[in-house]
Amino acid sequence: MNQTHAELPALSDEHYIHCLPKWLEISLRTLFGVFAMVLLVISSLQWRDMPPGFRWLCGALIAAFIFFSLYSRIWRNNIKFIADQHGLFFPCNDYLVHTVGKNSMHSWLFVPWSNVSNIRVATQKDYDGQSKCVAFNLYISPKERSDYFIHVGIPSDIKQRALNVVPVSYGDYPPNPKKTAAKLIRLKKSADSKDCPGSVADV
Structure with a gap:
């Protein structure tokens, strides 16, 4: 199940940090x-x-x-998410942007690979029109979405959303979306090979 942490927990030896190089x-x-x-x-x-x-x-x-x-x-606020063999870690909204005039909430959301599906390269709308991005679906609650994903993009290939399954996209370049998707798929397969719980159905 998903978990929140006041600080980023220790990562496994093999991990990936999605941020500005x-x-x-x-x-x-x-x-x-x-x-x-x-x-x-x-x-x-x-x-x-x-x-x-x-x-x-x-x-x-x-x-x-x-x-x-x-x-x-x-x-330091350019880390979008971190992946390791256990799942994905997402910074709260206040880590993604500087918030003025409110109390900051600094925490991380851990989403296990069992709650991540359909990792892919997609497109998302931005100020340039359409751009390539890495996208995936997350099984999260409405509160988790409001606390951690307000400033995160949505892929253009989603026509209909299932309950509590939220599609998210990250279009920063660099890093390359295709290489990022390949790294995430490899980490997820590594977790699946160690008898981790099965993933939610692709949406």
């Missing part, structure tokens, strides 16, 4: 730092000739670039 995080943070330095140099050379509005704009941009480059907490 470390190399891309380092590249982006470095890029923001370079932007801040370049803009700082340019604005310092032209400061006297700048109108007050441009000075405020340059100051705000420099502060923003430095913030994104140095403030590590915003980069």
Whole structure:
């Protein structure tokens, strides 16, 4: 059955973390730092000739670039889910986005492989129209859905939903949706081979 944890439990030796790759995080943070330095140099050379509005704009941009480059907490919120040989771990809504003006609830939802089905590559609607994603169905309660999946996508291939079976999709790239689906299928098969409970029917 599904379980909630105040902290992420210890993972099995073989696991997969679905998040922004470390190399891309380092590249982006470095890029923001370079932007801040370049803009700082340019604005310092032209400061006297700048109108007050441009000075405020340059100051705000420099502060923003430095913030994104140095403030590590915003980069920790890029973990979408974690998989190991026991099942999937999902962060609560407050881990996925920064919430202002409310008490944060930090917890993880564990969904065993027996409550995961139909792992696949699909498409989802986004600001670009349609994009590739990794998708699967979860057997979860309405409360679990509201606490953990408000900010998670829905695959476009679902026409009708069964009770308590929620289709979810993750369209981030990288990582590659096809490779992600293959890793999840391998972990699920590994769990099934160890006499774990059978999965719910595909929907």
